[in-house]
Amino acid sequence: MKRDPALYDYLPYNAQRPVIKWPNGARVAFWVAPNVEFYELNPPRNPARAPWARPAPDVLNYSYRDYGNRAGFWRMLEAMKRCNVRGSVSLNVAVCEHHPEVIKACADNGWEFYSHGTYNTRYLMGMSEAEERAVIQDSIDTIKKHTGQKLDGWLAPALTYTPNTMDLVAEMGLTYICDLFHDDQPGPVKVKQGRLTSVPYSLEMNDTIVYNVNLVQPRRYADILKRQFDRLYEEGEQSGTVMCIPLHPYLVGQPYRMAAFEEALSYIAGHDKVWLATGREIAQYFNEHYFDAFTAAAQPVGEAP
Amino acid sequence: MSTNAKPLPADYLDYPLRRYGMDHERYDWSMLPDRKPVAWPSQARVALWVVPALEWFPLNMAGVPFKPPGAMQTAYPDLRHYTLRDYGNRVGIFRIMKALEKHGIRPTVAVNAAVAVRYPSLIKECTQRGWEIMANGLDMDHLHHGGLAVDDEKKLIDTTLDILRQASGQAVRGWLSPAKSESAATLDLLGAAGFDYVCDWVNDDMPYAMRTASGPIHAMPHPIDIDDHTILVQNHHTEDDFRDQLCDQFDLLYKESATAGGRIMAISLHPWVIGQPYRMRALEEALAHIMRHPGVWAATGSEILDAWKASQV
Numbered sequence: 001m002k003r004d005p006a007l008y009d010y011l012p013y014n015a016q017r018p019v020i021k022w023p024n025g026a027r028v029a030f031w032v033a034p035n036v037e038f039y040e041l042n043p044p045r046n047p048a049r050a051p052w053a054r055p056a057p058d059v060l061n062y063s064y065r066d067y068g069n070r071a072g073f074w075r076m077l078e079a080m081k082r083c084n085v086r087g088s089v090s091l092n093v094a095v096c097e098h099h100p101e102v103i104k105a106c107a108d109n110g111w112e113f114y115s116h117g118t119y120n121t122r123y124l125m126g127m128s129e130a131e132e133r134a135v136i137q138d139s140i141d142t143i144k145k146h147t148g149q150k151l152d153g154w155l156a157p158a159l160t161y162t163p164n165t166m167d168l169v170a171e172m173g174l175t176y177i178c179d180l181f182h183d184d185q186p187g188p189v190k191v192k193q194g195r196l197t198s199v200p201y202s203l204e205m206n207d208t209i210v211y212n213v214n215l216v217q218p219r220r221y222a223d224i225l226k227r228q229f230d231r232l233y234e235e236g237e238q239s240g241t242v243m244c245i246p247l248h249p250y251l252v253g254q255p256y257r258m259a260a261f262e263e264a265l266s267y268i269a270g271h272d273k274v275w276l277a278t279g280r281e282i283a284q285y286f287n288e289h290y291f292d293a294f295t296a297a298a299q300p301v302g303e304a305p
Numbered sequence: 306m307s308t309n310a311k312p313l314p315a316d317y318l319d320y321p322l323r324r325y326g327m328d329h330e331r332y333d334w335s336m337l338p339d340r341k342p343v344a345w346p347s348q349a350r351v352a353l354w355v356v357p358a359l360e361w362f363p364l365n366m367a368g369v370p371f372k373p374p375g376a377m378q379t380a381y382p383d384l385r386h387y388t389l390r391d392y393g394n395r396v397g398i399f400r401i402m403k404a405l406e407k408h409g410i411r412p413t414v415a416v417n418a419a420v421a422v423r424y425p426s427l428i429k430e431c432t433q434r435g436w437e438i439m440a441n442g443l444d445m446d447h448l449h450h451g452g453l454a455v456d457d458e459k460k461l462i463d464t465t466l467d468i469l470r471q472a473s474g475q476a477v478r479g480w481l482s483p484a485k486s487e488s489a490a491t492l493d494l495l496g497a498a499g500f501d502y503v504c505d506w507v508n509d510d511m512p513y514a515m516r517t518a519s520g521p522i523h524a525m526p527h528p529i530d531i532d533d534h535t536i537l538v539q540n541h542h543t544e545d546d547f548r549d550q551l552c553d554q555f556d557l558l559y560k561e562s563a564t565a566g567g568r569i570m571a572i573s574l575h576p577w578v579i580g581q582p583y584r585m586r587a588l589e590e591a592l593a594h595i596m597r598h599p600g601v602w603a604a605t606g607s608e609i610l611d612a613w614k615a616s617q618v
Contacts, residue, residue: 001365001381005388010424013396048380125380159385182388182395184582203389204581214541224583227544231582299426304361304419304444305464 007166007180007189008198009298018293020185020240022285026275027236028229029282030268033155033178033201034076034247035090035116036106038098039065043121049160051121065120065250069099072253077105079262083269088279090116090155090178090246093139096146103146112278113147114178115139117157124160132162136172152176152280155201170194176283184232184241186286188295197283197291199242204228206246211257218257222264229268236273242282243268331492332515332524340511342566343616349602350562351555352609353595355412356504356527357401357574358441358481359427361419362390366446373445373484374534375577390577394424397580402430404589408596410603415441415481415504418465421472428472437605438472439479439504440465448486455490462494478502479606481527493518502610510558511569512613523614525606526571533579533588544587551591559598567616569609570595 011017022029041062043051052058080087089106091113096103106113117124118138127135140151154169155178166177170191177189178201189196203209205228210221225245232241245265252261269276326334345352364387366377375390377383405412414436421428431438442449443465449458462480469477478501482491485505495503496517503515504527514521529535531554536547551572558568572591579588595601604612 003363003365004423005364005382005384007384010395010426012424012427012430013399014430123380160380161382161384163382179384180388181385182391184396203385204583216541220543223543227583227586228581231585235582299424302422302425304422305468 002163003304004301006301007191008182008187009190010301011187011294011298013183013185016297017185017239018290018297019238020286020290022236022240022275024275025273027240027273028232028271029240029242029275029277029285030085030229030244031199031242031277031279031282032080032085032087032245032247032265033090033279034073034087034249035155036073036095036102037065037068037092037116037120037248038095040119040121043119046123046126048125049123049158068248068250068253069095069102072249072251073102074105074253075255075258076247076249076253077109079258079265081109083262083265085265085269085276086278087111088153089113091143092116092118092120092157093142094119096142100146107147112153112280113143113149113151114153114155114279115143115151115174116155120158123158124156124162124165127162129162129164129168132164132168133172136168136174140172152283153178153199155179166196167192170196175287176279178244178279184235184243185239186242186282186290186294188291188298195287195291197287199244199279199283199286201244201246203246205244207248207251208246211251218260221257222260225261225264226267229271233271233273330516332513335513337510338565340566341617343511343613345567345602345612345616347602348600350567350600351559351595351598351602352567352569352612353410353601353603354525354569354571354606354609355405355410355574355603356415356439356481356571356606357398357412357576358415359394359398359417359420360390360441360445360483360575360577361394361417361423362387362445363419368446370448370450370452371484371486373448373486374539375445375575393575393577393580394420394427397576397578398427400580400582400585401574401576401588402434404585404592406434407589408592408603410592410596411435411437411605413437413439413479413606415439415479416469417441417444417483418468419444421468425472432473432475437479437607438469438475438477439481439606440469440477440500441481442483445483448484449482449488449491450486451488453488455488455494458488458490459494459497462498466498478610479504479525481505485529492522496520496522502606504606512610523610525610526569527573528571529573532573532575533584534575537578537584544584547584548587548591551588552594555591555595555598559600562600
């Protein structure tokens with residue numbers, strides 16, 4: 001086991017960091033990442049993690065997630081449409097087979113699809129390189145087949161990894177990942193081959209963390225989102241920042257939570273110097289304009305005793 | 306009630322240390338209201354001591370003998386918590402730096418030696434600004450505890466001190482144990498290594514002398530109660546609540562200082578917590594509240610300790 005994932009060099013967020021200018025003078029590249037997920041009722045057991053808190057069948061937790069696709073998603077979709085915000089779908093690709101209607105609704109609105117693994121109940125820990133390659137290839141093929149899109153982005157299913165994950169997704173042609181939480185700007189990821197960008201996703205703004213871990217009220221979630229945006233908008237005047245709102249339709253799509261969320265989304269999207277982008281667009285722009293400058297400016301990390 | 310409880314040791318009702326004062330010799334019993342009033346430089350009423358911590362949580366943490374706050378949580382490799390903690394050293398600390406510079410506040414920064422080795426430019430950013438470097442152990446997975454052999458703990462302290470002295474060019478007079486965990490030998494080892502103060506004990510608002518085998522070391526007030534991690538992460542209070550609690554803490558100490566002598570307002574910060582964009586305003590507003598009062602002396606731990614010692618004579 002390594003002490004340091006060694007996926008990035010040290011690049012402090014200070015005046016010496018290369019300055020990012022987003023398209024059209026935007027200060028913040030803002031993106032919303034709905035996690036469209038499928039949790040299996042009876043998945044095979046990964047020795048490192050049980051799929052459900054209760055013995056199978058965990059009816060309560062299974063159906064809680066299923067609510068997202070049946071009800072919450074549709075409500076979230078309408079709110080995002082009203083705010084002119086496209087989603088970048090963090091997709092368990094098996095949803096393409098299970099619920100093609102959900103996929104079609106996203107595609108009809110010009111949303112991006114990136115991979116969040118096959119199912120949210122199939123964890124990467126313990127996979128051989130061949131098995132992990134098969135999972136990534138499945139995502140590439142399934143998204144291409146059902147949406148026509150080239151797969152560019154990756155967020156590991158249930159945030160589970162092997163030591164090979166980043167090398168493999170880069171080698172297999174993906175261009176960005178959402179798995180690193182070390183920065184508010186994109187950054188180069190050190191991989192064996194390929195060119196991989198870390199696009200800031202967020203746990204602090206993620207409805208799962210906010211509602212299931214920090215146990216906050218919906219109006220407070222809206223306040224947190226606005227505070228986060230205000231600070232990144234202010235700092236983005238000097239150098240462009242990224243703000244992501246990761247969502248889970250089973251949480252944000254509960255009736256009592258929607259109004260506060262939409263109010264915050266509308267507040268953010270209503271600013272004039274915001275780039276309403278997708279993950280792929282942010283990664284591509286960074287890759288073309290700043291990847292090399294960020295790589296050159298970064299400092300090697302010393303080996304601690 | 307259970308009838309099969311294990312029998313108690315024969316000395317269970319002996320109280321050999323039942324006496325006036327403490328049940329150990331590390332320090333003397335002393336009540337805050339009885340103390341000689343302290344005079345800060347320029348008749349200041351409250352010394353403001355800001356203490357951000359620069360911590361490194363290794364990806365393969367063993368968590369022995371316990372997981373410190375902020376440790377890895379999921380199966381290896383827990384990229385999520387590793388990178389969220391690293392955010393503090395890469396992004397969060399620079400937001401704090403700006404907030405402090407606005408008021409000319411020089412903090413004491415508690416540094417894991419591993420951070421100084423990994424990110425030498427970060428230590429330079431701190432020392433160039435006149436910040437005091439305090440030792441915060443080797444990293445967040447090297448806790449000081451009774452299970453460590455004394456020689457191993459001594460080596461840990463010596464290595465930490467050597468690295469930080471070399472990286473900072475400072476004497477490095479202060480020590481904070483990772484997660485405030487000590488062994489019974491830690492204070493003696495810190496005294497032998499030449500540290501002037503230690504921040505692990507949370508039993509006072511003012512400095513006080515502790516005994517070590519090599520002479521006195523001073524405890525500095527470094528409260529766990531009013532700390533960004535405790536209030537925002539552990540207690541789930543809002544950002545405005547954190548600001549209000551900092552302001553209330555200051556207001557009471559400021560009021561006490563009118564009659565009781567100089568007080569110390571210590572603010573312990575974790576850049577991976579407070580340095581998140583949505584949280585920074587809470588600290589900025591609290592600092593603005595504190596700094597608009599006359600008689601606030603923003604100083605480093607060493608400066609505060611030296612002034613306190615001078616006023617004890």
